[in-house]
Amino acid sequence: MKALPLIVGFGGINAAGRVSMHHSYRRLVQDALDETRMAATWQDLSTLMGTTNRQAILDGTLIRRIEAASHFDPSAIPNQNKANLSNANGFNFELKRRQLPDPLPAGWTVVGESAGQVQIRVDGDMPVLVPGSFASKVSSAGSLPTGFDPSSYYNAAHHPRGLQLAVYGASDAIQSMGMDWSSVLERVRPDQVSVYAGSAYSQLDQAGLRGLYQSPMTGSRITSKMLPLSLPEMSADFVNSYIINSVGNTGTNVGACATFLYNLRQGMADIQSGQCRVAIVGNSEAPIVPEIIEGFRVMGALAEDDQLRQLDGSDIADNRRACRPFSANAGFTIAESSQFVVLMDDALALECGATVFGSVGEVFVNADANKKSISSPGVGNYVTMAKATALARAILGDAGLARTFVMAHGTGTPQNRVTESHIFNEVAKTFGIQHWPISAIKAYLGHSQAPAGGDSLTAALGVWAEGLIPGIKTIDHIADDVHRSNLDILMDHKAVGDQGEGMDGALINAKGFGGNNASALVLSPNKTLELLRQRHGQNALDGWQGRNEGIAAAQADYDRRTRENGLKVIYSFGQAVMDETDVSMNREQLTLSQFATPIDLPQHNPYLD
Template identity: 50%
Template sequence: MSRLPVIVGFGGVNSAGRSSFHHGYRRLVIDALDSATAERTYRSLAALMGIKCGDGALSQEQRQYILDHTLIRRIEPGLFDVEKVAWNKKMSISGQEGELSFVTRARQLPDVIPDNWAVTDLGGGKVKVSIAEGCDILLPTHKHNDISSAGQLPTGFDPGACYPSRSHPKGLQMAIYGASDALRSMGIEWQTVMDTVRPDQIGVYASSAMAQLDENGFGGLLGARNDGRRVSSKNLALGLADMPGDFVSAYVLGNVGTTAPSLGACATFFYNLRLAINDIKSGHVRVAVVGVAEAGVEPRVMDGYGTMGALASDAELLKLDAAKGLTEPDYRRASRPFSSNCGFTIADSSQFIVLFDDALALELGAQVHGSVPEVFVNADGFKKSISGPGVGNYLTVAKALASAEAILGTQAIRQRSFVQAHGTSTPQNRVTESHILNEAAKLFGIEKWPVGAIKAYLGHSIGAASGDQLIASLGVWKTNILAGIATIDHIADDVHDSNLQLQAAHLQLDGDAMDLAILNSKGFGGNNASAAVLSPNISEKMLRGRHGKAVWQAYLEKREAAIAKAEAYDEAACAGQPDAIYHFDNNVMGGDDVSMNRDEIQLSSWQTRVELPKTSPYTSWLEE
């Protein structure tokens, strides 16, 4: 019998703050929250940002500072100075009389002296170099960045300060933080999980789409020669796109089970999620940690997307608001999905979830935040350009709706579902994705399908973007508020919306009004993915129906301890930023820690054992 993958923990960080306990989502809709709930999210952000409050209450000035220094905004100097981005200017120089000469230290001469150089020893370790025909040089300088807005992490938050980060790339620092937050949100000790399942029944499905491109990763590796520096021994290894998963396995979980990092451009989180839920449904694993950490707010990455014309530049944003006579862009409204727009806004994000199979969730008393029965992936077919859209996303959205209809029935699809759009804020996306969603709504008889587009608040975090969508959907069920597309003041004329509900205002929902979320991602290169996510209420009904009242009642009693422990973590995190989970050189196993026989393998750090296969589905194929 197939197992249901249940979300039992979630966490991370993006421009809205800490993801666990829905604080990040609540930042998006903080203007619609009751005062007590809003105050707790302010406290969560204050702890993350290092803001102290003397008498235990935040002042109005502090609250405004928190609002101003989260979500999409102008890139702040603490990240990098958009007015002085490092640059090398190429110059051709020659001497006034035709000969160029200069003095330098002998040890600074190149290993191979160019043919047109004449070198004269001046003594004292110095030489004179004469160049007959001049030369080209690279002059270190700086320039203004044409793109000044981004979904950067909350001001004052440094993920590397949460553990001994030892020159780790920013994306890996964010991965350690995100995975730690997700694990602690469960309210169940990780050791308890390890003691319950076999070592090979745990899987880590985590990666990044862009790899680690700052100076501590591939950025340093590829730039060292041009800058006259030596490559670090860590640059290549830590730059790999699979490193977020490798770090979580090695330093957070001590995982010896499955590792399956997957890449699919902007759909990368869903690619990882698809592998995880398929392994849980098949029984290959019982526990899956799924995530993506992406640190894209980096000048070189922004150069790449900016040169493609994909990012919203300052000049183009000013054109959008020409009638307002603005002298500088409205950075806050840089991302305007399904409205008049000019490009996406890049962002940083690290999002992780923990999945159990349904039986394990009940056995350990885990909280149920939702479930994911299906993720569908389809490519585009033959393409006109690698960045152009194709037909694959029509397939994934229709499959996701059809699979959910098979579980919930037609009425739930038509009246109790919403969609989280990819919603990048590019002119091409607003046309193509709106047509896909609108046609799917027509096909399934949805008259006005509520649409969320959270990139309006968070920006586009590339590989982590679909993780942002999943975490936001859990927030919708917790708050009963679907965040409006707050940065828009109209729907563009070329948007297809006859069967879509697109609006700037938040949509207030009745309790348990939504059974289903369809999450959609259109990745660069034709990496399309759509997920069907079931609400906590529906997920619990399914678990009760499968396992019976007696098992369910016993589960509820065990769950109280997990809830209490998880809430204690949240309280501590709202009071002051806790250290991330990081076990370096801890309980390292070697050959002496492995005991094997023909039936099983025992590892010294685990109570349970790895069972060796004894049967195969292909055995009968050899029979005559």
């Protein structure tokens, strides 16, 4: 049998707050939870945001107007405009000697010099760039909670924001397991760990590619970190080098907005095949920068303020309701997020006593084939959703399949509401599903690009903690062109049992530019434990339960400390560094000084034995 990938930890941060222990999920459904069930989440957000004011916490989370303090002022974005200065008598001006271009531009002549200043004569016209500003037509985004600064959690000098979020997210996920990482490494070989993490758009702020390309044109200097720290897989590199000290499998898959599920598939496949026993999977994206917003806007992809005003017949753009999946809408809302999950094979998880938050049944990835536009949807998502649903039926049976729900890609664009609803509806009809619950949490969080599937996955895990499937509270009707004869597109939170026992599984859907489609089947904790009982027997499960008591207590303690004092990020720069003197080997094994267990070297021809 294949190893079963169990979800034993998860963490990160998005517009709703810290992800671990279901805090960001609870912020989504807070209007349906009483004060007792929300108390820990309010405390966590208070610490995260540096305020005890409840209204400030509510106003400073989820989709809202872009805040100048953390990003930029959308009403005054700096830019430069080309101009051509003309004067019949030419131009005379002074420059500091060190500011003098070399070689001189055409028409420039140095006519004098004194005290480090040079006098310049320009004959003819002079092209210049004139500083100015413009108001963005898009002012909404799924920004991280107001007051949260990822660079304040560790020595993050000159790190792009996306990498800062990766350090925070991976640290949260690893500590959420309730066991020291060193104790995990004691049970596995050093090469039995996989890390798949990255970004879809690289690092795009001033410390990354934005600075790399803009600096020569703005008179600034390119630094030694801008290029290397912008590589798409750098999130995985940071996790390996500074957080878990790993020499295992590593990399990232990039599939536009389906990237998280692509990486989840890679980690899952490594565990199923025995290539690894633990996989850390995640993505981090920080795309709330003016150039990216403008790039998406000119594609017609984002909801502009004027369009929101028209939808509401109002003089004011409702930033809070910028994203309206499956309703009258205008475009998606960009967001930032960091999402990480920790997977273990089932045998190791039972041995460790790890908490079981669920399991990954499978992730299916299929392309769109020939299409008219690279950005338009195609047929691939029919394939992924049909496969995921068929597998859910094979594992859960027809009755169990009826007890599943869908976390839609649900971007809030007019095209998505038609195409994705048609996919879901046709699949539901084919498999005899009536009133299939459909949730779309981008209504609250916005579209974080690469981590978007992670936003959906961790929210789905919350359903099995509090028993509520998040409704789409930003809409007041379903659009007429939405297909829904067999769907229940939730406009309000749906209660499914105290701890979600009414749902046996969730299907996570993601669609990306270029024809990148992915659909994942995630099984509930209860169904996962049933599978473990069938695979390992009741005695093994009883032993696991006893060991889990200590793990659960450690998780509760981690959560309490983090709520009270903030997250203690793991970042071990320059510690336990190994070089050639730390490596020893023979023909059978290779040993590293920092690891007690050696790495076995291949001894047989796998294509003949």
